[in-house]
Amino acid sequence: MANQTDDVLKPGQAPPAEIWDAMYANRVRVPWLPAEDVVRFCARHLQMQVGPTAYRRHRPCERILDLGCGNGRHVLYFARQGFRVSGVDCSKPVALAAMKEVKRVLKRGGLFHLNLRSPESFDFGKGEQIEPGTFILAEGPEQGLPQHFWTEQEIQEALRGFEVLNWELHVRWLDQAKSARDSRWAISAQWVNSDGEKGVR
Numbered sequence: 001m002a003n004q005t006d007d008v009l010k011p012g013q014a015p016p017a018e019i020w021d022a023m024y025a026n027r028v029r030v031p032w033l034p035a036e037d038v039v040r041f042c043a044r045h046l047q048m049q050v051g052p053t054a055y056r057r058h059r060p061c062e063r064i065l066d067l068g069c070g071n072g073r074h075v076l077y078f079a080r081q082g083f084r085v086s087g088v089d090c091s092k093p094v095a096l097a098a099m100k101e102v103k104r105v106l107k108r109g110g111l112f113h114l115n116l117r118s119p120e121s122f123d124f125g126k127g128e129q130i131e132p133g134t135f136i137l138a139e140g141p142e143q144g145l146p147q148h149f150w151t152e153q154e155i156q157e158a159l160r161g162f163e164v165l166n167w168e169l170h171v172r173w174l175d176q177a178k179s180a181r182d183s184r185w186a187i188s189a190q191w192v193n194s195d196g197e198k199g200v201r
Helices: 016-025 036-046 073-079 092-105 152-158
Strands: 047-049 055-057 063-067 084-088 111-117 127-131 134-137 146-148 162-173 181-191
Touching: 036 047, 036 073, 036 111, 036 162, 036 181, 063 073, 063 092, 073 084, 111 146, 152 181
Parallel strands: 063 084
Antiparallel strands: 047 055, 111 181, 127 134, 134 146, 162 181
């Protein structure tokens, strides 16, 4: 599949897939522990750990799909708890196409958890803009990679047909001087219907 950034790459610039591959191969700032919002999502809506190897299930759930799985840290997290998990990494255009597929195959009452970058992040607007809200970052560990920063309105549009269970904005400082902060949306939603009448707060 062609990447939408192929036509804006500069001579000698590696495609985004190659940059991601190199970053993970070199273990540059690659996290292996699950994100806190994913742990909370699991504990609130799927199952809670109540002992070293014991879990209390909140609902029947066998299969989990991790879109934008990166190095697979959440695939491992869910697999270790006994779920059947698949993971795929993707860009914004792929994510939007995947949302349509999620709505098509997700059963009524099925759960969906999102972790998306917010425009309040320190690197929003830094780099070459290739579409509204999407930039090829000019510096940092993800230099040369396209990143989309999702507005609240974009998320609401993407979640038509879902009932939102939790909507949080997580902000963390990346240095002691508080000169750079990472800002991400963490949203849990439940598929309700396909007519789009119910979907946002």
